[in-house]
Amino acid sequence: MSETEVQPRAYRRPVSTWWWLEKRSYFVFAMRELSSVFVAWFVVFLLMLTYAVGRGDDQYQSFLDWAATPWVVVLNLVTLVFVVLHMVTWFNLTPQATVVRLRGQRVPAWAIIASQYVGLAVVSAFVIWLVTR
Amino acid sequence: MTKRRVEPILWLLFSAGGVLAAVFLPVLVVLFGLAFPLGWVTPPSHDHLHAVLGHPLTALFLFGLFALCLAHWAHRFRYTLYDGLQLKGSKGLITVLCYGGAVLGSVVSAVVLATVV
Amino acid sequence: MADSIRLQVSRYRPEEGSAPTLQEYDVPLRKEWSVLDGLNYVKDHLDSTLSYRWSCRMGICGSCGMSVNGTPELTCGTFLADLAPGPVRVEPMRNFPVVRDLVVDIGDFMDKLPRVKPWIIRDDEPEPDGEYLQTPEELDEYKQFSMCINCMLCYSACPVYGLDPDFIGPAAIALAERYDLDSRDRGARERLDVLIEHEGVWGCTFVGECTTVCPKHVDPAGAIQRYKLKAAKESVKAFLLPRGAR
Numbered sequence: 001m002s003e004t005e006v007q008p009r010a011y012r013r014p015v016s017t018w019w020w021l022e023k024r025s026y027f028v029f030a031m032r033e034l035s036s037v038f039v040a041w042f043v044v045f046l047l048m049l050t051y052a053v054g055r056g057d058d059q060y061q062s063f064l065d066w067a068a069t070p071w072v073v074v075l076n077l078v079t080l081v082f083v084v085l086h087m088v089t090w091f092n093l094t095p096q097a098t099v100v101r102l103r104g105q106r107v108p109a110w111a112i113i114a115s116q117y118v119g120l121a122v123v124s125a126f127v128i129w130l131v132t133r
Numbered sequence: 134m135t136k137r138r139v140e141p142i143l144w145l146l147f148s149a150g151g152v153l154a155a156v157f158l159p160v161l162v163v164l165f166g167l168a169f170p171l172g173w174v175t176p177p178s179h180d181h182l183h184a185v186l187g188h189p190l191t192a193l194f195l196f197g198l199f200a201l202c203l204a205h206w207a208h209r210f211r212y213t214l215y216d217g218l219q220l221k222g223s224k225g226l227i228t229v230l231c232y233g234g235a236v237l238g239s240v241v242s243a244v245v246l247a248t249v250v
Numbered sequence: 251m252a253d254s255i256r257l258q259v260s261r262y263r264p265e266e267g268s269a270p271t272l273q274e275y276d277v278p279l280r281k282e283w284s285v286l287d288g289l290n291y292v293k294d295h296l297d298s299t300l301s302y303r304w305s306c307r308m309g310i311c312g313s314c315g316m317s318v319n320g321t322p323e324l325t326c327g328t329f330l331a332d333l334a335p336g337p338v339r340v341e342p343m344r345n346f347p348v349v350r351d352l353v354v355d356i357g358d359f360m361d362k363l364p365r366v367k368p369w370i371i372r373d374d375e376p377e378p379d380g381e382y383l384q385t386p387e388e389l390d391e392y393k394q395f396s397m398c399i400n401c402m403l404c405y406s407a408c409p410v411y412g413l414d415p416d417f418i419g420p421a422a423i424a425l426a427e428r429y430d431l432d433s434r435d436r437g438a439r440e441r442l443d444v445l446i447e448h449e450g451v452w453g454c455t456f457v458g459e460c461t462t463v464c465p466k467h468v469d470p471a472g473a474i475q476r477y478k479l480k481a482a483k484e485s486v487k488a489f490l491l492p493r494g495a496r
Contacts, residue, residue, distance in 0.1 A: 010347035076166030097475030
């Protein structure tokens with residue numbers, strides 16, 4: 001804590017538990033952090049898929065049926081929204097967090113962001129090709 | 134001399150997981166979470182998916198993806214509980230639950246992925 | 251344009267011991283008047299008991315930071331006409347103890363600042379004659395971070411600092427980065443030892459509000475993330491390399 005003596009009767013404004021609802025930017029931040037829960041959920045979902053595939057065609061088909069039940073679909077729709085939020089915020093903050101240099105020149109923020117979307121497109125195309133070919 | 138600290142390592146794992154989640158999860162959620170179950174796209178046959186998942190390179194990559202995504206979750210969620218809900222009082226418990234959960238999840242990932250290889 | 255605007259000013263009188271209350275004043279609304287001009291009008295014509303800090307009126311001394319309608323601002327650079335028709339809520343900067351009315355206790359920041367050693371560190375013996383030379387490119391490396399005026403708006407915007415006053419905070423870390431990036435400085439290691447602690451960079455969750463509110467475009471949030479990367483690289487080295495090579 002501070003070594004300077006705080007005035008005995010100085011007023012300290014308490015921080016509300018709901019401080020992250022006080023401003024739009026705080027709320028977006030809280031949602032960004034919450035996206036990690038959906039990242040973890042989808043890892044669990046993919047593990048269940050892998051497990052079902054390992055146990056044979058019947059198990060795989062019944063996993064797909066279960067994944068089509070309304071509550072799982074809704075959960076995965078919400079997951080998609082949060083995963084996209086994570087992706088957009090992560091890409092946007094990268095140029096602020098890292099300095100990239102090419103031949104001594106600092107790469108501008110827009111170029112860093114754009115190259116991440118190019119990477120996303122390449123990866124997505126590869127995954128789609130690998131899974132559906 | 135730099136003191137050995139675990140916090141920077143956790144942050145590196147968090148960041149690596151954040152990059153992988155941002156790049157790989159959107160397409161995986163669209164395909165396996167929505168398009169295949171709802172029949173927008175014909176799901177891959179069991180044989181094909183088994184062959185893809187069973188390739189050692191795929192399994193190794195997926196293990197890395199799962200473990201780092203879980204590390205990403207553990208680190209971020211820990212701070213969400215600290216700051217968002219002001220649960221600093223139960224710091225120790227939160228730390229154990231978050232990072233412990235990620236370690237446990239990584240072990241389960243290894244076991245499950247081993248069943249298809 | 252209406253000819254007056256209402257200020258809702260937070261009043262706190264420690265001798266009365268109760269929580270702050272809002273007091274309303276109507277001040278002239280003029281195109282060129284800032285919130286600080288409005289407060290000066292109150293002090294000169296309506297209520298001489300109002301306490302607040304100010305000095306230069308031109309956005310460089312960093313004294314007049316307050317919370318204007320909930321946002322940390324330099325009141326000398328925030329214009330009443332932009333906030334019309336009002337009312338305009340003027341409160342002390344958040345996250346600091348309030349001494350009286352709009353005056354906060356900045357002792358915590360003053361204690362933290364020297365901990366990151368924000369000065370050029372050299373161990374040349376003897377000191378060279380004349381100046382340490384620097385090219386314009388080397389100046390550009392750190393110039394942005396040297397624009398900080400210690401106004402503490404970033405501390406007031408930072409929820410992490412509000413929740414954990416031990417966090418060393420945005421401006422101090424940005425200033426550490428300013429000296430680390432200075433080609434004349436040799437003190438990066440000493441600063442890293444301070445910032446690699448939990449109260450150093452790791453409390454930051456990259457909310458980014460410090461950068462949003464900074465009147466000088468210093469980007470403390472960016473500085474903190476870069477520091478994390480720097481600290482992480484050093485830590486990995488410490489784990490991997492044998493003692494002698496570090």
